[in-house]
Amino acid sequence: MxxxxxxxxxxxxxxxxxxxxxxxxxxxxxxxxxxxxxxxxxxxxxxxxxxxxxxxxxxxxxxxxxxxxxxxxxxxxxxxxxxxxxxxxxxxxxxxxxxxxxxxxxxxxxxxxxxxxxxxxxxxxxxxxxxxxxxxxxxxxxxxxxxxxxxxxxxxxxxxxxxxxxxxxxxxxxxxxxxDRLPETVLPFGKARIARQGRDVTVVAYSAMVHEALAAAEELTHDGYDIEVVDLRTVRPIDTDTILASVARTGRLLVVGEAWPWGGVAAEVISRVATEGFGLLDAPPQRLNAKETPVPYHPALWGTHRPTASSVANSLRQLLEL
Amino acid sequence: MTLGKASVSGSKRVGKPSQGVTRENARRAYRLMLEARVLEEKLAVLYRSGKIVGGVFLGRGQEALSVSLGVHLRKGDIYAPLIRDQAGRMAFGDTILDTLRTYLGSSLGSMRGRDGNIHRGRPAEGYHAMISHLGAMVSTVCGGLMAKRMRGETGAVGATCIGEGGTSTGSFHEGMNLAGVEKLPIVVVVANNQFSYSTPNERQFACADLLSRAEGYGVMGRRAVGNDLIDCLGVIGEAVSSARSGEGPQLVVADLLRLVGHGEHDDASYIPEFLKMSPLGEDCLDLARTKMLEIGWLSDDEVTDWQKIIEKEVEENASKVLREPAPDPSEEDWNAFSSLDPQQKQHLQTGGRQ
Structure with missing residues (x-):
């Protein structure tokens, strides 16, 4: 196939x-x-x-x-x-x-x-x-x-x-x-995946935002940065171990979610890292979510409402300067 | 105040009740009604003495309707009773012991102190544990029946009960519509007890008669006299029999009056005297005894004996449960997930952290 x-x-x-x-x-x-x-x-x-x-x-x-x-x-x-x-x-x-x-x-x-x-x-x-x-x-x-x-x-x-x-x-x-083909072996649910290895910032994402994060990471290679991307795969259970291990390597955290920020998965990830891995952080953890309005209809509005590779890259640059 | 039209439209039936009204069935039903009544009186005492927390919700005045569904069900059927179905629950196999354990929160009860009072069941045995959100159990019972149909199992029915207030929910409507579309062997019994908590029928629905909804759902509708055991046994017996023989969903509507408050915390002061004095206000237990004594299906001595036996059983069980251990928070696994291995459970609960 x-x-x-x-x-x-x-x-x-x-x-x-x-x-x-x-x-x-x-x-x-x-x-x-x-x-x-x-x-x-x-x-x-x-x-x-x-x-x-x-x-x-x-x-x-x-x-x-x-x-x-x-x-x-x-x-x-x-x-x-x-x-x-x-x-x-x-x-x-x-x-x-x-x-x-x-x-x-x-x-x-x-x-x-x-x-x-x-x-x-x-x-x-x-x-x-x-x-x-x-x-x-x-x-x-x-x-x-x-x-x-x-x-x-x-x-x-x-x-x-x-x-x-x-x-x-x-x-x-x-x-x-x-x-090209479908796998027979599987990473168990509840385990996150390192979608891209890096050393400067950890981006935690899931679903479609993984791909925006990967594109942003690629963009930042031109600036000389090496971004790690963690794909949560399952948001509950959430794989705090893998997230913390990644933050331990990079010292910086950006969480990207397509949903609204209020009480969301990004907030949960940051809460866990702040409470369980505060000492690992070299900068305040950041999140990038959708804008806090209903999801708009027009493609131009929609494309700005959700995080994109471009907005993720901007957030990464800001985080790297903190 | 005025009554909803349905409540004054009197009794009429589809066909003459015959199936299910046997001496044996009626005697069993009466005894179960008595058990429910005596047990619930004890529950009220335990509530007033502070032994039961949360609430106590009694079925006084609705035992005849409730038991009539329960006695027509059998092993392999699916039953999702609601708030005022102690009698029906006992008929389906629930016990005095487990009722007390659940109300008192015993760790030995089926709900282990995790849920209480009328939220009681053993779903794996076809006895569903209601949630408080009314109407939700209609489609749940439909799902169990779909499963049986897909496995090629025939002859089983599903049954659930609801009050007239519950029929106002979207969930009830969706469930009834789905039952009709899938032509499932489900019996839904509506106890129109005139008040949804305190809300009278004219603030609850605008149709002339709740039974007319049956036609809208494409299901068979039947009416029972809610406080007449013999009538209920006959009408519900026919409904269950029709569902069992493949004639599709059955909606039974019965008018009656709740003879207590919504719960024991409620004095039911909103129920007017004239209603209590009307035929609707007649106690189904008294009516059943009178009728069965008349036709020789019961004797006064038997009723007296049964009452004593049941009172003794209830007291013994209550004393036993009051001595049973309460759930121990330190031994609770605090895990909402199902039977995964301990490592996975730990992972699910904590997200991987100890």
């Missing part, structure tokens, strides 16, 4: 789990014969009759259904058409799925796929990044794959895990990223 996109990796992972595990089924809007709004389930309804089902526009009931099926021993995958709409199923996710094991001792193995993040023209209701909201709740595992390989292996892992998993797949990466 060659030229496997991030989106195709997600489709192939679902095809594989449907093939290998009779407990798996997929439920979501327009995912049956139509193959999904993004075609992440293309041809799967035909290949697996009765197991890839169109749902009514009822996010609450879709998640409730998945919880009931999980309790009965199934491994449901729910496709939210856009991450933004998961707020309509929020109650079931955080109050039922997340609490079930703690309250009752019964596992709730389900996966909720959230097509996340901004794309040009997406606007306020088709662009949101929800990872911090869900990571806030004990009992939910939150994955944010940044690569084709991770999109594939982490989705396989998500289905295998006995806990509810919020799988934040980035729409901007769907078609842009390609890989």
């Amino acid at each position: 060659s030229n496997i996109t991030y989106l195709e990796a997600i489709r192939l992972a679902q095809q594989r789990v449907l093939h290998e595990d009779p407990r798996v089924f997929i439920y979501g809007q327009d995912i049956g014969v139509f193959g999904g709004a993004f075609k992440a389930t293309k041809n799967l309804a035909k290949e697996f009759p009765g197991r890839v089902l169109d749902a009514p526009i009822s996010e609450d009931a879709m998640v409730g259904l998945a919880i009931g099926a999980a309790v009965e021993g199934m491994r449901p995958i729910i496709e939210m058409q856009f991450a933004d709409f998961s707020t309509c199923g929020f109650n079931q996710i955080v109050n039922q799925a997340a609490t079930l094991h703690y309250r009752t001792g019964t596992s709730c193995p389900l996966v909720i796929r959230l097509p996340s993040g901004g794309t040009p023209g997406g606007g306020p209701f088709h662009s949101q990044s929800m990872e911090a909201i869900y990571a806030h709740y004990p009992g939910l595992i939150v994955m944010t794959p940044a690569t084709v390989e991770d999109a594939y292996t982490m989705l396989l892992e998500a289905v295998a895990i006995d806990d509810p998993v919020i799988f934040c797949e980035h729409k901007f990466l769907y078609y842009h990223l390609k890989a």
